[in-house]
Amino acid sequence: MAERAALEELVKLQGERVRGLKQQKASAELIEEEVAKLLKLKAQLGPDESKQKFVLKTPKGTRDYSPRQMAVREKVFDVIIRCFKRHGAEVIDTPVFELKETLMGKYGEDSKLIYDLKDQGGELLSLRYDLTVPFARYLAMNKLTNIKRYHIAKDFDIAGNFDPMIPDAECLKIMCEILSSLQIGDFLVKVNDRRILDGMFAICGVSDSKFRTICSSVDKLDKVSWEEVKNEMVGEKGLAPEVADRIGDYVQQHGGVSLVEQLLQDPKLSQNKQALEGLGDLKLLFEYLTLFGIDDKISFDLSLARGLDYYTGVIYEAVLLQTPAQAGEEPLGVGSVAAGGRYDGLVGMFDPKGRKVPCVGLSIGVERIFSIVEQRLEALEEKIRTTETQVLVASAQKKLLEERLKLVSELWDAGIKAELLYKKNPKLLNQLQYCEEAGIPLVAIIGEQELKDGVIKLRSVTSREEVDVRREDLVEEIKRRTGQPLCIC
Amino acid sequence: MAERAALEELVKLQGERVRGLKQQKASAELIEEEVAKLLKLKAQLGPDESKQKFVLKTPKGTRDYSPRQMAVREKVFDVIIRCFKRHGAEVIDTPVFELKETLMGKYGEDSKLIYDLKDQGGELLSLRYDLTVPFARYLAMNKLTNIKRYHIAKDFDIAGNFDPMIPDAECLKIMCEILSSLQIGDFLVKVNDRRILDGMFAICGVSDSKFRTICSSVDKLDKVSWEEVKNEMVGEKGLAPEVADRIGDYVQQHGGVSLVEQLLQDPKLSQNKQALEGLGDLKLLFEYLTLFGIDDKISFDLSLARGLDYYTGVIYEAVLLQTPAQAGEEPLGVGSVAAGGRYDGLVGMFDPKGRKVPCVGLSIGVERIFSIVEQRLEALEEKIRTTETQVLVASAQKKLLEERLKLVSELWDAGIKAELLYKKNPKLLNQLQYCEEAGIPLVAIIGEQELKDGVIKLRSVTSREEVDVRREDLVEEIKRRTGQPLCIC
Numbered sequence: 001m002a003e004r005a006a007l008e009e010l011v012k013l014q015g016e017r018v019r020g021l022k023q024q025k026a027s028a029e030l031i032e033e034e035v036a037k038l039l040k041l042k043a044q045l046g047p048d049e050s051k052q053k054f055v056l057k058t059p060k061g062t063r064d065y066s067p068r069q070m071a072v073r074e075k076v077f078d079v080i081i082r083c084f085k086r087h088g089a090e091v092i093d094t095p096v097f098e099l100k101e102t103l104m105g106k107y108g109e110d111s112k113l114i115y116d117l118k119d120q121g122g123e124l125l126s127l128r129y130d131l132t133v134p135f136a137r138y139l140a141m142n143k144l145t146n147i148k149r150y151h152i153a154k155d156f157d158i159a160g161n162f163d164p165m166i167p168d169a170e171c172l173k174i175m176c177e178i179l180s181s182l183q184i185g186d187f188l189v190k191v192n193d194r195r196i197l198d199g200m201f202a203i204c205g206v207s208d209s210k211f212r213t214i215c216s217s218v219d220k221l222d223k224v225s226w227e228e229v230k231n232e233m234v235g236e237k238g239l240a241p242e243v244a245d246r247i248g249d250y251v252q253q254h255g256g257v258s259l260v261e262q263l264l265q266d267p268k269l270s271q272n273k274q275a276l277e278g279l280g281d282l283k284l285l286f287e288y289l290t291l292f293g294i295d296d297k298i299s300f301d302l303s304l305a306r307g308l309d310y311y312t313g314v315i316y317e318a319v320l321l322q323t324p325a326q327a328g329e330e331p332l333g334v335g336s337v338a339a340g341g342r343y344d345g346l347v348g349m350f351d352p353k354g355r356k357v358p359c360v361g362l363s364i365g366v367e368r369i370f371s372i373v374e375q376r377l378e379a380l381e382e383k384i385r386t387t388e389t390q391v392l393v394a395s396a397q398k399k400l401l402e403e404r405l406k407l408v409s410e411l412w413d414a415g416i417k418a419e420l421l422y423k424k425n426p427k428l429l430n431q432l433q434y435c436e437e438a439g440i441p442l443v444a445i446i447g448e449q450e451l452k453d454g455v456i457k458l459r460s461v462t463s464r465e466e467v468d469v470r471r472e473d474l475v476e477e478i479k480r481r482t483g484q485p486l487c488i489c
Numbered sequence: 490m491a492e493r494a495a496l497e498e499l500v501k502l503q504g505e506r507v508r509g510l511k512q513q514k515a516s517a518e519l520i521e522e523e524v525a526k527l528l529k530l531k532a533q534l535g536p537d538e539s540k541q542k543f544v545l546k547t548p549k550g551t552r553d554y555s556p557r558q559m560a561v562r563e564k565v566f567d568v569i570i571r572c573f574k575r576h577g578a579e580v581i582d583t584p585v586f587e588l589k590e591t592l593m594g595k596y597g598e599d600s601k602l603i604y605d606l607k608d609q610g611g612e613l614l615s616l617r618y619d620l621t622v623p624f625a626r627y628l629a630m631n632k633l634t635n636i637k638r639y640h641i642a643k644d645f646d647i648a649g650n651f652d653p654m655i656p657d658a659e660c661l662k663i664m665c666e667i668l669s670s671l672q673i674g675d676f677l678v679k680v681n682d683r684r685i686l687d688g689m690f691a692i693c694g695v696s697d698s699k700f701r702t703i704c705s706s707v708d709k710l711d712k713v714s715w716e717e718v719k720n721e722m723v724g725e726k727g728l729a730p731e732v733a734d735r736i737g738d739y740v741q742q743h744g745g746v747s748l749v750e751q752l753l754q755d756p757k758l759s760q761n762k763q764a765l766e767g768l769g770d771l772k773l774l775f776e777y778l779t780l781f782g783i784d785d786k787i788s789f790d791l792s793l794a795r796g797l798d799y800y801t802g803v804i805y806e807a808v809l810l811q812t813p814a815q816a817g818e819e820p821l822g823v824g825s826v827a828a829g830g831r832y833d834g835l836v837g838m839f840d841p842k843g844r845k846v847p848c849v850g851l852s853i854g855v856e857r858i859f860s861i862v863e864q865r866l867e868a869l870e871e872k873i874r875t876t877e878t879q880v881l882v883a884s885a886q887k888k889l890l891e892e893r894l895k896l897v898s899e900l901w902d903a904g905i906k907a908e909l910l911y912k913k914n915p916k917l918l919n920q921l922q923y924c925e926e927a928g929i930p931l932v933a934i935i936g937e938q939e940l941k942d943g944v945i946k947l948r949s950v951t952s953r954e955e956v957d958v959r960r961e962d963l964v965e966e967i968k969r970r971t972g973q974p975l976c977i978c
Contacts, residue, residue: 016608030665035610042610056630056839059614064627067579067638074580086901088878088908090556091563095547096585096616096822097604098537102545115586118605119618121507121524121531126550127585127606138553141545149556162911177901291894293902350545351738370680389577405780412575412666413782419577438577
């Protein structure tokens with residue numbers, strides 16, 4: 001018993017160690033080593049009959065959506081998809097899991113967050129981690145060279161060889177349109193470029209091998225102070241202090257197109273070919289953004305670095321300016337609600353001949369946005385309906401179930417959204433109460449006398465006004481009142 | 490080399506053996522054993538550098554959806570969801586994977602088709618196999634006792650304690666509405682009841698232990714002849730021939746409510762309590778289906794058995810009557826396009842106190858339906874648009890990109906679906922051709938002279954008619970022509 005308890009304690013501690021390593025983004029080898037130790041310990045423990053407690057929950061990191069939450073989600077998705085369609089995007093879908101080798105080597109440090117499927121003797125599979133790598137696989141597989149597509153209500157991408165920065169500008173226009181329509185508060189879109197970052201690090205004296213790790217330190221500037229970032233670069237990552245200072249002179253700058261022009265004149269930066277390319281493209285981008293009327297929402301921010309390895313050009317991230325305090329912030333970063341950039345090399349990694357298809361795209365942080373919209377609606381105490389039912393078919397006396405079934409069927413066949421209670425003899429009061437709770441606006445009441453007279457009593461739930469409507473006119477009357485076209489939709 | 494080749498051959502043969510066993514639905518233990526052997530062989534083989542071929546494909550059994558296929562899918566989903574909403578259903582969503590223990594023991598023979606996630610030291614997870622078990626888990630977790638909900642555009646369920654057969658009848662009404670609206674041809678809904686099946690097997694002399702396996706033999710009657718089914722039951726499953734004959738007398742029958750009434754008078758069947766319950770409920774069901782106007786689509790079919798273990802009462806399956814010959818039929822069965830039934834015990838398996846919540850539901854075979862609708866549209870040679878773009882903003886001469894960007898931005902801001910080519914100086918002919926290919930109905934052409942005159946040339950792509958519209962009237966004119974309301978939607 002004591003031995004088992006000690007073993008259980010070891011398993012628990014080892015589990016915490018593994019979780020800690022994952023959070024700190026330790027190396028994949030170290031994590032794998034410690035996971036193997038954990039599995040060995042668990043195997044020693046074996047099954048414990050006394051603890052056969054079944055836990056009713058969703059897996060860690062996942063959640064259900066209740067009808068109320070789905071109603072919010074549907075509103076948000078509707079705004080997003082409407083915008084994508086407005087910009088002429090097609091839509092595709094890809095499977096929820098991919099061949100493991102499709103995803104391997106595409107995500108850099110984030111690779112350890114990928115869920116693998118168990119090896120069952122067939123293909124090695126992994127759950128998809130984002131929608132961008134599957135998109136690149138789709139393009140290469142179908143030998144497509146240009147497409148403008150959205151995927152679910154999250155991702156929008158433009159693939160193809162086009163004149164510079166026009167598609168990139170449209171992506172930013174789309175981001176601004178969506179965030180404005182959602183009415184989640186003022187926002188700002190930070191823009192930078194991989195080539196500017198890389199060129200800047202080069203001229204500051206960062207060795208090639210340290211590029212990615214210095215990049216991820218700089219990326220923290222939106223959350224912590226320059227002092228802390230500098231300490232991490234010098235203290236933990238072995239950067240020379242003077243190199244760090246040079247970086248600091250650049251990355252703390254942000255502004256509009258004037259900053260782009262200033263840097264184009266910078267004696268050191270203008271010597272670097274990569275940085276010049278990036279700055280030139282940003283200058284052109286700003287021209288287009290001005291024509292699109294969104295330049296006031298854009299900030300060229302030299303500290304924007306972004307995690308994913310596959311970006312090759314412009315990168316952007318939208319942040320809310322009045323961030324409501326949120327518990328458990330989404331990993332997209334403090335206040336970040338959308339992001340994206342250009343990734344010209346990804347499709348080439350899949351193409352057997354290495355043929356490149358340039359891509360630029362964006363991803364909307366829908367989870368974060370749901371929470372914000374949900375909060376806002378709750379604050380406004382706005383009632384969210386979870387169904388669209390227009391009429392409840394009710395009975396005023398007993399033994400009228402048959403009549404209710406006949407009538408509700410007529411209404412459904414005429415395209416009207418209708419319900420009835422699943423009771424043979426429901427009380428009228430309960431039926432009316434059901435309407436109030438669900439927000440159903442009309443009740444079609446069947447009564448013995450009304451049946452003889454060939455009418456149905458149509459009642460408005462809010463005003464409580466009732467009027468007798470002839471049976472044959474009921475469909476038209478309901479449609480008139482609910483603003484529906486007279487043809488079936 | 491020869492050794493390696495021999496080993497590779499062994500791996501290949503063992504892989505085929507495993508696949509064969511899965512197809513034949515061999516026992517889980519046997520399959521696991523053979524998979525372990527396969528993994529051992531593969532481990533011996535190790536990685537082969539010379540064969541590092543990267544395969545560009547989706548995992549076996551999964552597929553992508555191109556824009557054209559998505560357009561078909563969207564039409565189908567739209568019909569289905571409209572119907573669910575018309576019947577007052579709320580919508581929920583659950584994660585793509587669940588705790589392994591949530592899904593264990595719920596699917597009977599189908600359990601071996603479940604994908605597990607790799608044990609990475611945390612929770613043991615599996616990909617969801619259907620939407621019904623997650624729904625039951627959701628109900629138990631949230632202690633819900635009644636809800637009418639749909640999930641994605643596939644599943645519809647009514648949970649709760651209600652007066653008998655009313656929700657069951659509504660499920661069948663929904664199935665018929667959807668299949669009629671989709672216009673995929675004539676269909677029939679077969680109906681049976683688990684209690685009738687079980688009662689029938691009991692009075693025929695089938696031992697309890699053989700129930701499920703005899704059930705799955707009977708289920709094959711929609712694909713093979715009675716002779717073959719009898720041979721399987723007697724020859725392979727050890728059933729006495731006279732017992733098989735008695736079964737045959739029943740299961741080859743199908744009809745309307747008159748068959749229900751006939752069986753209620755059957756001397757042997759009417760002695761069985763279960764069968765009586767089932768028959769009584771079916772009689773009531775037929776009354777309601779008649780009031781719903783769909784009794785002509787329903788057939789009481791004693792051979793309908795259905796795979797899933799969790800059904801406890803009425804079961805149903807919709808089949809197309811003119812089945813187009815299809816390669817690789819969906820596993821739902823020949824011509825089956827929708828199915829469902831009552832499952833009163835599932836939620837109780839999750840509830841810690843075993844509290845039951847009765848449920849009845851249906852699932853639409855969307856994959857099968859996509860193929861059919863796709864085929865039909867192709868046969869009609871109907872052009873399927875993959876975008877909803879209404880206007881292309883074009884230029885008649887060079888150096889007009891800025892003007893195009895400004896105009897397209899105005900149109901987007903006014904809620905109009907518009908595009909432009911991502912070229913600085915596109916040829917007018919190419920822009921017109923783009924519209925024809927994409928099905929875009931209007932072109933707003935910017936020209937130097939027109940700019941001076943303050944007008945835009947609006948051209949109809951199909952009629953080729955052009956008219957000059959004043960810049961300030963353009964939005965209204967486009968909305969008028971495309972039937973859009975004047976306010977932003």
